[in-house]
């Protein structure tokens with residue numbers, strides 16, 4: 001890792017990610033382990049969550065540590081109290097902070113004023129823990145990463161950004177189909193293209209879902225209306241109508257392609273009714289793997305394993 005925090009997939013190298021996946025697989029096989037006795041993680045959330053909150057809480061408990069959850073109303077990040085003060089106070093009590101924020105800048109301020117590691121539990125910009133857990137799921141299902149093709153259909157959002165960075169770091173080709181005006185951010189795309197040049201992966205952006213999905217090993221989608229975009233829900237549903245992943249679109253992918261979604265899903269919108277319950281869907285494995293991957297991440301970041309991510313050494 002490039003620093004004490006994990007705010008972006010760009011904080012990691014391919015070697016870091018390989019290590020995380022391999023430790024997550026070891027820890028998954030063991031279950032409960034006393035790696036983080038007497039360690040405390042604060043969960044500071046500005047938005048709702050099922051998977052992220054529960055997977056972090058259970059991960060800490062199964063490793064011998066504890067969590068303190070702070071809901072949006074309790075902390076009032078930047079409203080009741082400045083983000084910098086919250087960071088400095090929490091640093092006196094806990095060993096790490098996992099924060100879910102609207103603005104990515106809030107996370108950056110938290111991290112810069114915190115003496116303990118800060119983990120991005122989703123911001124409007126990225127969702128790195130999701131992408132890392134997804135790579136674990138893909139590796140488990142396919143037995144390899146290098147040379148696979150992941151097709152993302154839909155909004156160039158936080159989940160897409162983290163996958164766009166994570167895929168080429170691991171040699172996975174990344175294709176994305178989004179409507180005009182909803183593509184991924186230029187800066188992230190440029191960085192991903194650098195990673196792709198180094199790993200031999202290919203990146204392809206299009207407005208046509210069929211072009212992205214054709215021959216893909218993994219078809220991935222996410223909601224059309226992310227948390228915080230509710231006011232634009234109607235407009236977005238209209239714009240994204242032809243980006244639904246349905247059996248017709250999925251049939252263009254490889255015969256053994258898997259279907260992924262970070263959840264929560266809106267069945268009948270970004271995914272056709274029933275498709276997340278088909279044999280191709282691995283969405284509940286994805287959800288489970290959040291916990292295993294985060295156990296490895298926490299154990300490494302908080303010194304519970306006698307190893308460090310390469311940039312920490």
Ligand code: CP
Pocket residue numbers: 048049050051052053122130262263264
């Ligand atoms: N995938 C994910 O982050 O889910 P939650 O919003 O429920 O945490």
Ligand code: NVA
Pocket residue numbers: 122157158159222223225226227262263264
């Ligand atoms: N893009 C979605 C992901 C939820 C896990 C959101 O930000 O709401």
